[in-house]
Amino acid sequence: MFDNFPLWPDRASTAAGNVDALFIFLLIVCGLMTLLIFATLIYFAARYRHRRGVLAEQIEGSIPLEVTWSIIPLFVFMVIFAWGAVVYFKSRTPPRDATEVYVVAKQWMWKLEHAEGQREINELHVPVGRDVKLIMTSQDVIHSFFVPAFRMKQDVLPGRYTVAWFRATKSGTYHLFCAEYCGTQHSGMLGSIVVQEPAQYEAWMNGGTTGPLSATGEKIFAELGCVTCHRTDTQGRGPTLQGVFGKPVLLEDGRTVAADENYVRESILDPGAKVVKGFKPVMPTFQGLVSEEQLNALVAYVKSQSQPTGPGTKTSATAAPQNEGKPAGSQVQ
Numbered sequence: 001m002f003d004n005f006p007l008w009p010d011r012a013s014t015a016a017g018n019v020d021a022l023f024i025f026l027l028i029v030c031g032l033m034t035l036l037i038f039a040t041l042i043y044f045a046a047r048y049r050h051r052r053g054v055l056a057e058q059i060e061g062s063i064p065l066e067v068t069w070s071i072i073p074l075f076v077f078m079v080i081f082a083w084g085a086v087v088y089f090k091s092r093t094p095p096r097d098a099t100e101v102y103v104v105a106k107q108w109m110w111k112l113e114h115a116e117g118q119r120e121i122n123e124l125h126v127p128v129g130r131d132v133k134l135i136m137t138s139q140d141v142i143h144s145f146f147v148p149a150f151r152m153k154q155d156v157l158p159g160r161y162t163v164a165w166f167r168a169t170k171s172g173t174y175h176l177f178c179a180e181y182c183g184t185q186h187s188g189m190l191g192s193i194v195v196q197e198p199a200q201y202e203a204w205m206n207g208g209t210t211g212p213l214s215a216t217g218e219k220i221f222a223e224l225g226c227v228t229c230h231r232t233d234t235q236g237r238g239p240t241l242q243g244v245f246g247k248p249v250l251l252e253d254g255r256t257v258a259a260d261e262n263y264v265r266e267s268i269l270d271p272g273a274k275v276v277k278g279f280k281p282v283m284p285t286f287q288g289l290v291s292e293e294q295l296n297a298l299v300a301y302v303k304s305q306s307q308p309t310g311p312g313t314k315t316s317a318t319a320a321p322q323n324e325g326k327p328a329g330s331q332v333q
């Protein structure tokens, strides 16, 4: 209905319709409220205008009136709250079997690396109809990954990962903006999201790669000597990393934390922060020794150690669906 309305950007993701519907609802509520206020204002101004010899009569208040104008807005606000919460949680929760792309922002460019190994700058190729999870961090200051056509915006922070996801519904090229002021060339920190049909995407994917990101990570893991302590058996000085990712980890101080991307990242940069139960804080920090890209590769490697089928199983858009009861992108199209 609004597809040709130039005030709205393209709708190219599954989230776009939901966000717009909520936005239009808010617009209508605000519009009606404004009309009501102005109409009443004008009516009262005319009806109770100053007349010679007529004095205003003091009214002490009206319980029914006050209850009405409290209950009705309360109801409207609760609708907005519930609706907003549903849209928000949906947009904040990446589907479990999403394709993963690591994003490193810096002044002033976007560096993107697919889990399959493809690297891109200021451009991200994705297939139509597939969930894509972005694992993002910044090399310097705060940036923000904003794709209006996907109704998706997420701050990208130095020192930790933030996550966002989308599922593109329409092939085409869409704007990627940095939406957080990050220095003199902030306005030039632009990119594009290239959404392709699965076959096209497959062809693009096969056009030269350095191998899966997890394989790069495995190499770094060996080079840095991590493998001497984090062995695959239980004899190492560090905990084994097999099957750790995504599971709860019991710590030396009694806490239990989830082994997510941020946990792995912190354990590499600040190993003393969360020591696994039964181990000593002997691991040195790798702060300053590994770049953001290498960190991402290491995270991808640790992650791959928890996939029963091993690394590199989700290598293409048309790979057989191995997700639990959810159709893969290639089947949707």
Ligand code: CUA
Residues within 6 Å of the ligand: 105, 106, 108, 142, 143, 144, 178, 179, 180, 181, 182, 183, 186, 187, 189
């Ligand atoms: Cu990066 Cu603004």
